[in-house]
Amino acid sequence: xHYIWKEWKEHIRGKGLWLALxxxxxxxxxxxxxxxxxxFDKGFYILMINLFDTIxxxxxxxxxxxxxxxxxxxxxxxxLIMLLTKRDNYSSFLLRKSFGLYTVxxxxxxxxxxxxxxxxxxxxxxxxxxxxxxxxxxxVMSLVFLQMGAAIGSFSRSRMQIIGxxxxxxxxxxxxxxxxxxxxxxxVTYENVKLFSVGYFLNPLQAVxxxxxxxxxxxxFGHMSRLLEAFMWTKPVFFLxxxxxxxxxxxxxxxxxxxxxxxxx
Amino acid sequence: xxxxxxxAMIDSMKEGAVLKLEDKTYEGNIVIDKPLTxxxxxxxxxxxxxxxxxxxxRAPRVKLKYLTVTGSSMNRNSSEEYAAxxxxxxxxxxxxxxxxxxxxxxxxxxxxxxxxxxxxIKGIGKGEIAxxxxxxxxxxxxxxxxxxxxxEGTRDGMxxxxxxxxxSYDNNISxxxxxxxxxxxxxxxxxxxxxxxNTGGAAVMNSNNLTLExxxxxxxxxxxxxxxxxxxxxxxxxxxxxxxxxxRGLYIDQAxxxxxxxxxxxxxxxxxxxxASSQAQVFTLNRISDNTIPAVTIGGNGERNDWSKAGxxxxxxxxxxxxxxxxxxxGDFPITYYSxxxxxxxxxxxxxxxxxxxxxxxxxxINATQNNEEVMFKDPHPLMPVKRSHxxxxxxxxxxxxxxxxxxxxxxxxxITFGRNGRNT
Numbered sequence: 001x002h003y004i005w006k007e008w009k010e011h012i013r014g015k016g017l018w019l020a021l022x023x024x025x026x027x028x029x030x031x032x033x034x035x036x037x038x039x040f041d042k043g044f045y046i047l048m049i050n051l052f053d054t055i056x057x058x059x060x061x062x063x064x065x066x067x068x069x070x071x072x073x074x075x076x077x078x079x080l081i082m083l084l085t086k087r088d089n090y091s092s093f094l095l096r097k098s099f100g101l102y103t104v105x106x107x108x109x110x111x112x113x114x115x116x117x118x119x120x121x122x123x124x125x126x127x128x129x130x131x132x133x134x135x136x137x138x139x140v141m142s143l144v145f146l147q148m149g150a151a152i153g154s155f156s157r158s159r160m161q162i163i164g165x166x167x168x169x170x171x172x173x174x175x176x177x178x179x180x181x182x183x184x185x186x187x188v189t190y191e192n193v194k195l196f197s198v199g200y201f202l203n204p205l206q207a208v209x210x211x212x213x214x215x216x217x218x219x220x221f222g223h224m225s226r227l228l229e230a231f232m233w234t235k236p237v238f239f240l241x242x243x244x245x246x247x248x249x250x251x252x253x254x255x256x257x258x259x260x261x262x263x264x265x
Numbered sequence: 266x267x268x269x270x271x272x273a274m275i276d277s278m279k280e281g282a283v284l285k286l287e288d289k290t291y292e293g294n295i296v297i298d299k300p301l302t303x304x305x306x307x308x309x310x311x312x313x314x315x316x317x318x319x320x321x322x323r324a325p326r327v328k329l330k331y332l333t334v335t336g337s338s339m340n341r342n343s344s345e346e347y348a349a350x351x352x353x354x355x356x357x358x359x360x361x362x363x364x365x366x367x368x369x370x371x372x373x374x375x376x377x378x379x380x381x382x383x384x385x386i387k388g389i390g391k392g393e394i395a396x397x398x399x400x401x402x403x404x405x406x407x408x409x410x411x412x413x414x415x416x417e418g419t420r421d422g423m424x425x426x427x428x429x430x431x432x433s434y435d436n437n438i439s440x441x442x443x444x445x446x447x448x449x450x451x452x453x454x455x456x457x458x459x460x461x462x463n464t465g466g467a468a469v470m471n472s473n474n475l476t477l478e479x480x481x482x483x484x485x486x487x488x489x490x491x492x493x494x495x496x497x498x499x500x501x502x503x504x505x506x507x508x509x510x511x512x513r514g515l516y517i518d519q520a521x522x523x524x525x526x527x528x529x530x531x532x533x534x535x536x537x538x539x540x541a542s543s544q545a546q547v548f549t550l551n552r553i554s555d556n557t558i559p560a561v562t563i564g565g566n567g568e569r570n571d572w573s574k575a576g577x578x579x580x581x582x583x584x585x586x587x588x589x590x591x592x593x594x595x596g597d598f599p600i601t602y603y604s605x606x607x608x609x610x611x612x613x614x615x616x617x618x619x620x621x622x623x624x625x626x627x628x629x630x631i632n633a634t635q636n637n638e639e640v641m642f643k644d645p646h647p648l649m650p651v652k653r654s655h656x657x658x659x660x661x662x663x664x665x666x667x668x669x670x671x672x673x674x675x676x677x678x679x680x681i682t683f684g685r686n687g688r689n690t
Contacts, residue, residue, distance in 0.1 A: 042439065042461040046484055046510060053621070178624030185613050193615075200618065209621065213486070217440070220464045220487025223394075225614060228488060 007070070007100030016069060020062040021108050027054050028116055036123065044124035045218055048134050052212055056205060059138065060145045060173065063105065064166040067149020070101055072162055075153075075260075091256045094150065098252075101146050106139060113138070133215035137208045140244050144204045147251040154255035177203045190227055197231045207243040211236040271295055271311070275303075286332070293319040293336070300326035305333070312336045318351040319367065322376075328358040337367035339396065346398060348372035349386075352379060359384065369398035370419065373406040373428075382412045388419030394442055399424040403431060403450075411436060416444075422463070425450040425472075433458060443468040444485070447475065447498075455480060466492040466511065473499045481507045482514070488617050491516035492533065495523055495543075503528060512617065513538045514556065521545050526574075531555055534620035538610075541565040549574035552651065554582030557620045560642045561604060563611045570642075578646040589649045596647040604641045605632035 011017040028051055035047040074083070074097070083093055113135055120126060152165045181199055188196045201207045213219035214236045221232065271291045278284055280299045288306040293313040297303070297320065305311075313319030313336035320334060334349040348369035350359060355377045362384045364370040370386035373379055386400040400416030401423045403409065412434040416422040422438030425431065428450045436458045438444040444460035445467035447453070452474045459481045460466035466482035468491075469475060475498070482492030490512035495501065497519045506528045508514035514533040515525065518540040527550040530536045536556035539546065541564035548571070553559050559581060562570075572578055576595065587596035606629065609616045619625060632638055 039459070039461075042483065045462065049484070049510065175624050175627050178619055178622040179627050182609075182616075182619055182624055182628050185609060185616060185619075188613060188615060196615070206618075206622070218462060218484060218486055220462075220490055223464070223489060228614060231615060231618075 003096040003100040004103045007104045011104050016066050020066060023058055024055060025112055032119060041125045044127060045216055048216060049218060059141055061170045063142050063145035064149040064169060066105060067101060067146040068153035068162045068166055071150050071153025072156060090259050094255050098147060098150055102143060105146060106142060130216040133212060137212040140240055141204060141208045144244060144247045147248050151251040151255040154259040157260055173203055173205055190230055193227055193230045194233055197233060201239040201243055204243050204247060207240045211240040296321045296323060297327050298323045300324050302328040305331040310335060318347050320350045322352040322354055322357055325354045325356045329362060331361045333363040335365045339368050352376045369402045370400045372402040373409055375405045377407045379409045384414045386416045386419060390418045394420055403428040421446040447472040460485060464490055465494055468494045469498040470496045475501045477503045477506060479505045482511055483509045485511045487512060495520040508533060517543045517546060519543060526550050536560050539570060544569050546570045547574050548572050548579055549577050552580040557625060558604060558606060559602060561607050561610060562641050563607050572642050572644040573646040576646050578644040578648055580648040580650055583650045587647060587649060594649045596649060599643055599645045600647040601643045602641045603638035605629060605637045607639060
């Protein structure tokens with residue numbers, strides 16, 4: 001609780017959280033206004049997919065920056081050393097710090113999307129289950145990238161390093177990961193498609209998208225071929241949870257083992 | 266009321282009589298073998314016994330209105346496919362009917378000049394294909410009018426088999442396998458219908474001379490999905506339709522001489538997927554924008570597919586920059602679109618899973634440098650892109666101003682409000 005309150009005070013004074021939130025609010029409102037011509041009964045789904053396709057460009061990088069700079073600030077202000085000389089070791093500090101980050105970032109996001117739901121009610125026939133799927137998709141995506149950001153903040157020694165690493169990770173998941181898979185695509189067969197599937201769903205953006213689109217009932221997996229059935233060897237929700245566990249674990253491990261306690265401007 | 270009572274009431278009526286049913290559940294099944302009118306009240310239900318058709322119409326000029334019909338046989342091993350209402354005759358009117366828990370909804374079997382309108386048919390759901398039938402099943406039936414029907418969650422929304430010269434207007438079909446399924450049916454007209462969230466919007470197979478106008482194919486989205494499929498379908502007229510957010514907007518295979526005119530093909534993963542087996546299509550005056558791939562030709566370059574007609578091509582959006590020095594709203598030079606993805610799409614079905622990925626653009630650019638691309642289409646007379654309104658930009662401007670306002674003035678107050686530790690406290 002102490003960490004959550006500390007995190008809240010720090011972020012409320014900074015620009016990052018406000019900037020992130022204002023971008024998301026702005027995008028969601030503008031998409032809502034642009035969707036006014038959509039039909040009452042099905043427009044909700046179209047809006048959700050369009051909104052997701054747009055904010056997927058912003059949430060990862062904003063979360064990466066917020067996570068990274070939040071940790072780095074502890075180094076800059078020497079509060080990390082003070083905290084670690086008490087009873088905390090780095091992993092317990094990181095755990096508490098991460099929970100603080102999750103709360104501070106996700107809470108305003110959830111509050112905004114609750115208000116947003118009320119606004120949508122005037123325009124569309126709502127599907128609350130689909131909306132919860134959308135929220136869960138956003139939460140998981142935010143958690144993964146916040147934790148990755150925390151890892152970047154842990155091993156970086158300067159702001160330039162943070163910016164470089166953040167942009168690289170964002171670029172990797174947006175472009176490189178899928179590009180690498182695309183180059184393997186001609187060699188995918190029934191025998192190795194499961195491995196390919198693991199690689200595909202290791203990209204949080206793909207795992208989240210698949211979960212969202214199937215969870216909302218928009219994406220249809222009817223009449224699957226044998227190859228596609230083998231590719232989708234478990235439910236999208238398990239791919240999503242697997243992705244979450246893997247990236248939280250990897251990020252946490254990286255942050256714990258590669259952390260540098262000193263940073264400089 | 267017992268089944269024989271409703272049947273007895275029908276049997277006792279004279280030809281042309283009107284029977285007003287009470288606000289309660291009647292037990293079926295019933296057979297109507299003389300011209301009469303059956304009108305229900307708000308909660309009138311005719312419930313079948315699950316062994317056959319709930320209402321069989323075996324006389325012409327029957328009118329059925331304001332009824333809820335449930336409980337046809339779901340048996341797939343019988344010699345006959347059952348329906349909530351099965352019509353065997355001509356010149357009937359079926360309107361304001363709700364259908365639930367039935368194999369087919371309304372089945373026109375060798376029945377002509379009927380009107381089916383304002384019905385609401387709901388099936389088990391999109392996941393269930395074999396265990397249920399179609400919303401409207403039109404079999405060897407001609408000159409029928411199907412309008413303002415709402416169909417959801419059945420196998421196919423409307424299924425036409427050897428059914429010619431029917432008209433379908435203003436129907437709303439969602440969450441089915443194919444919203445519209447045409448087999449061996451010619452000369453049908455299809456206007457102002459909306460297909461949403463089906464595995465496939467409309468599948469037109471082995472059918473000729475159809476007119477599809479002002480329809481909307483929206484979010485028909487899945488690995489094998491499409492807005493409109495033309496398979497061995499010839500001489501069809503496709504005009505003024507909207508294809509929005511489908512896996513493929515139009516999917517054309519082994520089809521010839523189709524005219525695709527003045528449609529909006531927007532934000533699909535593939536705007537037009539054209540297989541080389543298709544010849545002599547004409548695409549003109551369409552707006553094709555914001556698709557991941559605007560058009561792709563698969564299996565080699567189809568001959569004689571024209572991307573313009575009478576000097577009018579298509580609007581390919583600002584993604585294809587054009588000049589228009591003589592200001593005739595037609596670009597000064599042709600647009601040629603190259604892509605390397607066609608081979609991957611043809612060889613590997615998993616490619617579809619990447620069509621929303623931003624990596625596609627890098628893949629295309631790298632292959633462009635290696636000369637692995639082929640021409641997908643060449644529009645000799647592209648239209649200048651439609652100018653869009655700038656409300657979106659305006660909103661971004663307002664938002665940025667608000668953000669600046671928060672940082673410049675309001676942040677202290679927000680800090681005090683939320684954190685109780687603003688700098689001037």
